[in-house]
Amino acid sequence: LDKTDAKRIIAEDSLKRINEDLEKIVFERNQELRAIFDSTSVSIIATDLNGVITNFNKGAESQLRYSSTEVLGNKTPSLFHLESEVMQKGEELSLEFGRQVSGFDIFVELAKQGRNESSEWTYIKKDGMNYPVQLAVTALRNEKNNIYGFLLIATDISQIKTKSAIIKSQKIDLEILNATKDKFFSIVAHDLKSPLNSLKGFSLLLIDYYDSLSKEEFIIMCKELNSSVDNTIKMADNLITWARMQMNEMEYRPQLIQIKEIVSNIFDVYTDVGKIKGINVTCSIDDSLMIFGDKNQIEFIIRNLVNNAIKFTNKDGFVTITAKSLPDENVEISVSDSGLGISAEMIDKLFSIGKKQGKNGTAGEKGTGLGLMLSYEFIKLNGAEIKVESILGKGSTFKTKFKSNYLINGIIDVKKNKNSNM
Numbered sequence: 001l002d003k004t005d006a007k008r009i010i011a012e013d014s015l016k017r018i019n020e021d022l023e024k025i026v027f028e029r030n031q032e033l034r035a036i037f038d039s040t041s042v043s044i045i046a047t048d049l050n051g052v053i054t055n056f057n058k059g060a061e062s063q064l065r066y067s068s069t070e071v072l073g074n075k076t077p078s079l080f081h082l083e084s085e086v087m088q089k090g091e092e093l094s095l096e097f098g099r100q101v102s103g104f105d106i107f108v109e110l111a112k113q114g115r116n117e118s119s120e121w122t123y124i125k126k127d128g129m130n131y132p133v134q135l136a137v138t139a140l141r142n143e144k145n146n147i148y149g150f151l152l153i154a155t156d157i158s159q160i161k162t163k164s165a166i167i168k169s170q171k172i173d174l175e176i177l178n179a180t181k182d183k184f185f186s187i188v189a190h191d192l193k194s195p196l197n198s199l200k201g202f203s204l205l206l207i208d209y210y211d212s213l214s215k216e217e218f219i220i221m222c223k224e225l226n227s228s229v230d231n232t233i234k235m236a237d238n239l240i241t242w243a244r245m246q247m248n249e250m251e252y253r254p255q256l257i258q259i260k261e262i263v264s265n266i267f268d269v270y271t272d273v274g275k276i277k278g279i280n281v282t283c284s285i286d287d288s289l290m291i292f293g294d295k296n297q298i299e300f301i302i303r304n305l306v307n308n309a310i311k312f313t314n315k316d317g318f319v320t321i322t323a324k325s326l327p328d329e330n331v332e333i334s335v336s337d338s339g340l341g342i343s344a345e346m347i348d349k350l351f352s353i354g355k356k357q358g359k360n361g362t363a364g365e366k367g368t369g370l371g372l373m374l375s376y377e378f379i380k381l382n383g384a385e386i387k388v389e390s391i392l393g394k395g396s397t398f399k400t401k402f403k404s405n406y407l408i409n410g411i412i413d414v415k416k417n418k419n420s421n422m
Helices: 003-039 058-064 083-097 104-112 158-191 195-208 214-246 261-275 295-311 346-349 371-383
Strands: 043-047 053-056 116-123 130-141 147-156 253-257 282-286 292-296 316-323 331-337 385-391 397-402
Touching: 053 147, 058 147, 104 116, 104 130, 104 147, 104 253, 116 158, 130 158, 195 214, 214 371, 253 261, 253 295, 261 282, 261 295, 261 316, 261 331, 292 397, 295 316, 295 331, 295 371, 295 397, 371 385, 371 397
Parallel strands: 282 316
Antiparallel strands: 043 053, 043 147, 116 130, 130 147, 253 292, 316 331, 331 397, 385 397
16 A cells, blocks of 8 residues: 555544544433433423424323324324414414414524414323423524424423412412401401490589489489490300301311201391380291301301391381292291391392491391301301392391201211111
8 A cells, every 4th residue: 555545544533533522422411412402300292393202201291191102203293282272372362463473483483583482281191181381482593593393391280380379269268367457457456446435424423413313313224234235245245156166166066957947046136126225026937948167157147137127127117037948958047127227339248258247227226247257157157148138228148058968078868867876
């Protein structure tokens, strides 16, 4: 061999070794990239320009439950998307660009425009289960900056969404707790203090003028004092009950209850209360009507509704307590009156703890609105529902629907288990 041939052979061998070294480096780098590609828990899907999947990493297999052999070369990412979300996104993009954006372009149009695209989507697994993802789409470009495919990287955000929902729920609970605290302080500072001051005033009058009061005046003052004591005790009882509920110390003891038994006790008390105001209180309850719930709590609900009806009804008015079976086999207890009525706006706020609903009755009776809020809590606790119908100046009807045939959880048929121990 002459020197020229020798140099050429040496150069070729050297070039071959360099090429082999480069191939080895490229192979190793590809292996590293493949290891990274497959070791990540996020879903990474590569496609060609038409959306056909060309790469499907282990994270995608793990998340979506498809194997790479099932999707490579024959499926597009639309397989993993909710059709409703895709259509909505297509409408949004069509509106933004002033032209129809459809098909695979819905996923990659923004990436084509050089914009970083990351948005929330719902992915569908092979078994049909859905889960939320944060999807980032990137255009793949060659050395000439031409797009030759797309990369779709999706992160499962199920836990983030769950934690976010928990935080949101806790925020709402905290707001309710703060409203509860404010309401409590308001009642203690004002509504409870007022009757106590009244008691003190009456007692001082009796002390200072007992020897100059006539028998009739003395009796009147004692009655006023007794009424003020009763109201204060009732308010204190409500506060204690309310506080126990806020601390989750209220026991729930459901049983099968005869409605007439409860209502009769309430009727006997409030017939006399109504007579004092010149209000006719009537009751019509069938002996056979039964409901399932906590007896004390249901009695509290009905008593409070009847008390409010009398409180906001003028002289010569009426209050009626009725009950009836409903087609769904539940029982509806209604308390109707011919009183002042309630505006639609006020009805919406009746059971809101953050709103002060207490107002004086037609005879100046004091109130805090606490009894109604407690009633609403008991209604929910007993799986019941309440509906308010009212016309200003003509009266109101409070309709409460209670369970009758089934336990609150809907599992045990009470009619079939009347003889069982509850």
